[in-house]
Amino acid sequence: MGFPRRLLGLPLAVALALGVTACGGDDDKAAPSADAQGCVESYDAATDYFPVKQKLEHATNFTLTYARNYQVLTVKQPSPGAKPQTYVLVRCGTPEPALTGELEGAVAVETPVRSLFSASTTHLPFLADLGVLDVLKGVSSAAYVTSPDVIERVQSGAVAEYASGQEIDVEKVVGAAPDVLVTDGTENPGYQPLREAGVDVLANAEWLESSPLGRAEWVKFFAALTGSEAKADQVFTKVAADYRTLADKVKNAEPTTVLPGTMYSGQWSIPNGGSYVGSLIKDAGGTYAWADTAGTGSTTLDLEAVLAKAEDASTWLVVENGWTKLADAEKADARYAKFKAFQTGDVWSANKVLGPGGGNDYWERGVARPDLILADLVAILHPDLSPGHAFTFYRKLAA
Secondary structure, three states: OOOOOOOOOOOHHHHHHOOOOOOOOOOOOOOOOEOOOOOEOOOOOOOOOOOOOOOOOOOOOEEEEEOOOEEEEEEOOOOOOOOOEEEEEEEOOOOOOOOOHHHOOOEEEEEOOOOEEEOOOOHHHHHHHHOOHHHEEEEOOHHHOOOHHHHHHHHHOOOEEOOOOOOOOHHHHHHHOOOEEEOOOOOOOOHHHHHHOOOEEEOOOHHHOOOHHHHHOOHHHHHHHHOOHHHHHHHHHHHHHHHHHHHHHOOOOOOEEEEEOOEEOOEEEEEOOOOHHHHHHHHOOEEOOOOOOOOOOEEEEOHHHHHHHHOOOOEEEEOOOOOOEHHHHHHHOHHHHHOHHHHHOOEEEOOOOEOOOOOEHHHHHHHHOHHHHHHHHHHHHOHHHOOOOOOOOOEEOEO
């Protein structure tokens, strides 16, 4: 189980989410006896220690099942091409099950965790929305963080930076002994030494989800770790409802033609119709020349091929940190000026909020809040339906 864990200093929200009260209930359904940190004081094999059970509606890359005193969390694809990984999340103060049979090879973790190292900025808004940001004790690189709260914690020393040069400082992580280190959905060479040293490395691969709400539902992954299941249900229910309301708003509108993306290293990656970006464009009342392309990934083309098929697209959507005016796009490649959207000035970049180190909030908070991204896109593609909209992530390039 890695390093011993003491559930000290957890936020009050965690204890409340676990049903911990000072006096217990007033009938035979009273909350299980637990200390202020959510650990069971007197284990009863007949008690269900997970009164709030999470159900997944949109996420497809992980599953959650329940026993009385532990959850089984399985990430189907921890990183591209990797085999499924199972984690047994045991309520602290209760016995760990035998890791045999279907649980053979699983990693056991006591929960609620009290310290978490994060390998991706996409984790940060989930922790913040759950009210458990205090469990965050490490980030891989502070340069990519946009959250002022997390930046302040890094600067104060409350949150450590453990891979500023993209290479994990194994000794630093081992010395800090976090309850878990949560990955960014890739397999870093530094993870195996950490596992061997007793650090529980848990895969988080929300980026492999193809739908916006599927990615956002990974808030329930962090809720399972932190004991904030009830809060996760509230958070995700609102995000999903707001997203669906926006999508319904433009359902009968004439689709606006969109040009998505830009060139990178001489190639233009166009999102396929079943991809995350493709879903956002469709749900915002837009369409694009490759919307019918099958698959969840992207199609790589050269600029001339994109021009041939999408030169007349009405709106150009990019995510370019350094672009604030049309001249920046033209400087990057003079051929961009051939697109109709460039000529009419209808070019938008999701770079409104950047961190001091260059991190982009679109890639951070946007993963947890696709409803806010969709609201921006609806206002861009159908401004008549969103008068006075205050943009969260996007801004129009200046002439």
